[in-house]
Amino acid sequence: MDAPTEPPAAAPRxxxxxxxxxxxxxxxxxxxxxxxxxxxxxAGLVQVNTWNIRDWTLNKHDRVxxxxxxGGPGMVLMAQPxxxxxxxxxxxxxxxxxxxxLTPAGERLTQRVVEDLARDPRLLLLCGRYEGFDDRIRxxxxxxxxxxxxxxxxxxxxxxxxxxxxVIRLIPGVLGDEQSAADESHSEPGRLEYPQFxxxxxxxxxxxxxxxxxxxxxxxxxxxxxxxxxxSRKE
Numbered sequence: 036m037d038a039p040t041e042p043p044a045a046a047p048r049x050x051x052x053x054x055x056x057x058x059x060x061x062x063x064x065x066x067x068x069x070x071x072x073x074x075x076x077x078a079g080l081v082q083v084n085t086w087n088i089r090d091w092t093l094n095k096h097d098r099v100x101x102x103x104x105x106g107g108p109g110m111v112l113m114a115q116p117x118x119x120x121x122x123x124x125x126x127x128x129x130x131x132x133x134x135x136x137l138t139p140a141g142e143r144l145t146q147r148v149v150e151d152l153a154r155d156p157r158l159l160l161l162c163g164r165y166e167g168f169d170d171r172i173r174x175x176x177x178x179x180x181x182x183x184x185x186x187x188x189x190x191x192x193x194x195x196x197x198x199x200x201x202v203i204r205l206i207p208g209v210l211g212d213e214q215s216a217a218d219e220s221h222s223e224p225g226r227l228e229y230p231q232f233x234x235x236x237x238x239x240x241x242x243x244x245x246x247x248x249x250x251x252x253x254x255x256x257x258x259x260x261x262x263x264x265x266x267s268r269k270e
Contacts, residue, residue, distance in 0.1 A: 052082040054124050057162040060085035062192045075209045091119040100165050109166035117172050132157030134178035137191030141180030153205040162191030227266040229259040
């Protein structure tokens with residue numbers, strides 16, 4: 036009699052850890068406790084830690100910024116507290132993680148970049164303030180510099196939330212339907228999602244397209260593909 040075969044081992048569950056370094060960790064308290072992110076944290080799929088950069092200052096006034104050499108408006112984040120904070124946080128887990136600096140000077144955040152970030156089990160998100168970082172921070176850490184668009188925010192906290200929001204959607208188990216992430220806008224370069232409808236069938240003189248009520252799955256798939264292509268061409 037043949038020996039019973041062992042069932043294949045289950046694939047390890049994929050998780051991701053975010054360490055957010057900021058001057059305002061309180062901004063994240065409500066955000067982490069809401070919606071899909073809260074559910075993902077409760078399920079052990081996502082971990083979000085916040086760290087106050089001021090905890091690593093060496094001066095009695097807890098200053099983290101100073102005037103820029105050469106003059107100019109505003110203040111610049113000092114290298115010492117930021118670098119000490121990053122290095123201390125990196126040491127709090129076996130994997131040091133990829134350092135991401137949120138800055139208007141960074142590369143544009145796209146779905147391709149999000150997919151790349153989601154492959155890393157740990158991301159350290161470094162949030163800037165004031166006029167930005169002493170450049171020796173960048174030179175020392177060699178971080179991945181990211182921008183969420185061609186505009187300037189008051190700090191890196193909101194961009195960090197955007198990164199977290201986009202990345203967790205690609206972690207298996209976070210979305211109720213894994214096909215959702217595959218069908219969304221930008222899941223393919225340059226492609227936008229097709230229009231969606233729900234009840235009622237008619238509202239304020241606008242009707243749901245008949246094909247979506249037909250029960251013909253092939254016709255629905257064809258209509259959605261055509262609508263996606265039309266939106267992507269901006270017709």
